[in-house]
Amino acid sequence: MVTTEPQLKENLTQWEYLALNSELNIADGHARQALSPGQQKIVNELPVLWAESEQRPVQQIESEAHQAYFTLLGQHSYPAQPGRVLSCYSSSVSMEILARSLSAAVGKVALVHPTFDNIADLLRGNGLELVPVEEDALHGADLPAELLSSVGCVFVTTPNNPTGRVLAEERLRRLAEQCAEHGIVLALDTSFRGFDAAAHYDHYAVLQEAGCRWVVIEDTGKLWPTLDLKAGLLVFSEDIGLPVEKIYSDILLGVSPLILALIREFSRDAAEGGLADLHAFILHNRSVVRRTLAGVEGVSFPDPESRSSVERVAFAGRTGTEVWEELQRHHVFALPCRQFHWAEPSDGDHMVRIALARSTEPLEQSVQVLRTVLETR
Numbered sequence: 001m002v003t004t005e006p007q008l009k010e011n012l013t014q015w016e017y018l019a020l021n022s023e024l025n026i027a028d029g030h031a032r033q034a035l036s037p038g039q040q041k042i043v044n045e046l047p048v049l050w051a052e053s054e055q056r057p058v059q060q061i062e063s064e065a066h067q068a069y070f071t072l073l074g075q076h077s078y079p080a081q082p083g084r085v086l087s088c089y090s091s092s093v094s095m096e097i098l099a100r101s102l103s104a105a106v107g108k109v110a111l112v113h114p115t116f117d118n119i120a121d122l123l124r125g126n127g128l129e130l131v132p133v134e135e136d137a138l139h140g141a142d143l144p145a146e147l148l149s150s151v152g153c154v155f156v157t158t159p160n161n162p163t164g165r166v167l168a169e170e171r172l173r174r175l176a177e178q179c180a181e182h183g184i185v186l187a188l189d190t191s192f193r194g195f196d197a198a199a200h201y202d203h204y205a206v207l208q209e210a211g212c213r214w215v216v217i218e219d220t221g222k223l224w225p226t227l228d229l230k231a232g233l234l235v236f237s238e239d240i241g242l243p244v245e246k247i248y249s250d251i252l253l254g255v256s257p258l259i260l261a262l263i264r265e266f267s268r269d270a271a272e273g274g275l276a277d278l279h280a281f282i283l284h285n286r287s288v289v290r291r292t293l294a295g296v297e298g299v300s301f302p303d304p305e306s307r308s309s310v311e312r313v314a315f316a317g318r319t320g321t322e323v324w325e326e327l328q329r330h331h332v333f334a335l336p337c338r339q340f341h342w343a344e345p346s347d348g349d350h351m352v353r354i355a356l357a358r359s360t361e362p363l364e365q366s367v368q369v370l371r372t373v374l375e376t377r
C-alpha cells in the first residue's frame, strides 16, 4: 500500500488509499463485507486447500477454477484448452498486459465515458490516444463509421463502473459486428459482471459469432471478501493479432494455485446459492443507502437500474471533493466521482460513489453521516 497526502490525489485509487485504514471506508469497490457461513467454511479449510495446492499440478487447479467461475456467470463457451485463459494477480495487471499489447499495433482507442480511471490511465500510459464514447451513444444505436475507422480498438466496461450499465446481448452483437466490419479489436472489462444477472449471458459466443477480434478482462476480485486474494482473467480470440501471450510471459509465470483453489471453492459456493444471497445482500444495502438519504433536498441517485456493488449519489451545490472533505472529518471515506469522467472531469463534480459490498451496519452509519453533511449548509 502506498500512502498519499490528501493534496496529492491524481486518480481514484489515491482517494481509495486514504480510506483503507478507516472502519467507515465506503470508497473502494473491493468486497469487504463479512464472510457468509458458506464462505467461512471454505476459509476454515484453508490448510486443506494449501495441501492440495502443494500436491496437485497447478494446471488442473487452474482449469477447475476457470470452469467453476465461468459456469457461475453463464460464460459457457470459454476456451478451456491450457494457456487460453491467462490468469493474472488482478484485473489491472490484465489491463496493463492488454494495453501494452494494443500499443504494438494500435494508435487510438475508443473508450466508454465515464469509467474507472485506471483503464484510461493504463491505455494512455502505454502511448495510446483515447476517444471518449458516451454511454448513451454506446447503448443507443450503431457507432458512427467515421469513429470506427479512426480507431484500432473499442473498449467497453460492462457492467460499467460507476454507473452499473450493462451492454445488452443484442447491443454487444451489433457492436461486435461493427468491429468485425472495420477489422478492429473489441475489448471488454467485465469486472462487475457477477453482480448483475443481465450480464450472465455468453459474451464470448456473441463475439465469436460476430467474427470480430476480441479481448475480455474478467475479475474475481469484486465479488467476494477474500482479502484481495483474487484473479484477473485475460481471455482473447485466437485471431487477436496482438502479442498478448508474449507480454503476459514478460510479467508473470502464473497465479498462486492457492488463490486459484480459493476461487474455485468460492465459485462453487456461489453456484449453490451464495450468488443469489449476495445479490439480495447488495440489494438490501442499496435500499439502506436510498432510504437513509431519502428526502434530502437536491439529492438523487443517477443509476436507478444498477445492480452493481456501488451506488452514485448526486447532489446540488457542493462538489464531491467538498463533501469528501466534510465526511473525512467524521472518519467516513467515500469516493468523489470527478475522475471517473476521464475526458471531462467536471461532469462528475457533484457526485460521490458509495461502496455497497460492506457489512450493513458500518455502511448505514457512514450514510447517516453523509445525510448530516448533505443537510448542513
Ligand SMILES: Cc1ncc(COP(=O)(O)O)c(C=O)c1O
Residues within 6 Å of the ligand: 029, 030, 090, 091, 092, 093, 116, 118, 157, 160, 161, 189, 191, 192, 221
Ligand atoms: C471496472 C474496473 N476494472 C478494473 C479495476 C481494477 O481492479 P483491481 O484493483 O483489482 O486491479 C477496477 C477497480 O475498481 C474497476 O472498477
